[in-house]
Amino acid sequence: MIARLIVQTVLWLAGMGAVLFGAAGTLAWPGAWWYLFEMGALGLWIGVWLARYDPALLAERLGSFVQREQSAWDKFFMVCVLVAWCAWLVLMALDAVRFHWSSMHPSLHVVGVLAILVSMVAMRSVFRANSYAAPVVKIQSERGHKVSDSGPYAYVRHPMYAWAILFLVGTPLALGSWVGFFCVPLLVAGLGYRAVLEERMLCERLHGYAEYAARVKYRFVPYLW
Template sequence: MIARLFIQTIIWLIAMGAVLFGAAGTLAWPAVWLYLLEVGVLGLWVGLWLARYDPALLAERMSMFVQPAQSRWDKRFMLGAAISWLGWFVLIGVDARRLHSHAMPGWLNVCGALAIFISIVATRAVFRANSYAAPVVKIQAERGHTVIDSGPYAYVRHPMYSAAMLYLVGTPLMLGSWWGLVCVPLMVAGLGYRAVLEERTLNAGLEGYAAYAARVRYRLVPHVW
């Protein structure tokens, strides 16, 4: 499983680098090299931690993003998300290296790297609390799926999406793309849309989820929504 983790991580890093460098038209973009290094090292850190403490969840996280047990609407969502992610990376590459429309201050690049770091560390906290944090929306009856209300789930119902918002903000900041940053509210809205539909699936198929949702009022941001 660890060998598969390294292989998938390398493939993902190569794919991201190919899109960003291809859109930029140059390999001379230090921010991307640092971005890939940070994402790769932290991703492997979380993956190796899972391999030791929760290999079943690691297997789920490394599975395909389209699965037989997955909700039909989520299959469509994941396809749209993949296309949007690709377009976003292309936009970031073109904006940051070809257009050079508005330079971004270096301190914002540092803030972006910090946001990505916090996002991945927070995701590890989600994995520690929730062994059923699969990448797709489905009821994992074969794994004894139950409601999780501890750790970050005591504060928001979708803490992984909360962490993902930091990643979405951090990426264009670290890479120096204002247009990439402009797209973030739309992507956050997409996360919110998925959270609402995911809750419908969980309410219908996971015992106790409705009571949990009544106790924990907020989906993504405490005291906001």
Template sequence: MIKRLVFQTLISLAVMGVLLFGAAGTLAWPAAWWYLLEIGVLSLWIGFWLARHDPGLLAERLAPIMQAQQSRWDRFFMIVVALVWCGWLILMGLDAMRFHWSAPLPVSLVSFGSLCVFLCIFMCRFVFRANSYAAPVVKIQTSRGHKVVDSGPYAYVRHPMYAAALLFFVGTPLLLGSWWGFTCVPLMVIALGWRAVGEERLLASQLDGYADYMTRVRYRFIPFVW
């Protein structure tokens, strides 16, 4: 499984690199190199941790984004996400380096973006430690004894991984120096919220105890906000 983890991580980084540097028209983009290095190191770190502490969850995280048990609407969502993700990287490469539509961001904002990316992946470790069913697709994992998780970060919000993703959405365009990329963040947050609502409907109808959990933990992403 470790070989698969390393292989998929390298392939993912290679695809992102082609999109970013291809759109930028140059390899002389230090922020993009740092972005790929940061994601690569942190992804392998959390992957190696999962391989030791929860190999079943790691197998789920490495599984294809299209699965037989997956909800039909979530398959459509994942296809759209993949296309939007690629377009987002291309847009930021065009903006930050090829055409310079955005004014250069101050070092403080770029550093803040890097911190947000780090915090996103770091927070995911706490999510994975609490929830062994945190698969990337929406489905009921009957074969793995799927049950409601209400400990750790799930005691405060119903979707702590999505909450962490908000940091990633903000951090990526800041680190890469693209205001145009940053303008896409609200739409991405709305899309993530739409998925969270759909996921909750499925879990409430098919997973014992989830409807009660929703009454105990009121907020989805951010306490006292939503």
């Protein structure tokens, strides 16, 4: 499992690096190197922890982003996410390095790095509370899928998406792109759309979820939404 984690992490980082540096037209981009290093280090840290704490969840998270058991709408959504993610990286590389459309104070790069760090560390509490936090929307019947309502799930119904918002905010700041930063609301809207569809499926197919959703009223941020 650890070997698979390392291989997939290296391949993912190599793919992102190719997109970022290819669009930038240069390897002389310290922000991108730091971003990739942070992503790799934190991803491996969480992965190794999961290998010890919840190997079944790690196996789920290392699975394909399109799976047979996955809801049809989510398959389409995940393909769109992959395309949007690559396009976002290209846009930020063009903005921050190739054409220098943005001028961002170095302190904001630090803020971005810290935001990513906080979001990734906080994800561990999500995985601790929910052993079924797969990257795709599906009912994991073979694993005895049940409602998770402890830890961060006692406050919001989608804490993983909530922390992902902080990650999305941190990424363009770390890379130095205001254009990428102003795209974040669109990406957050996409998360919200997925959350609504996911809840419809869970209310229909996962015992006790409708009652949980009635009890925990907020999806992402308490008292907001």
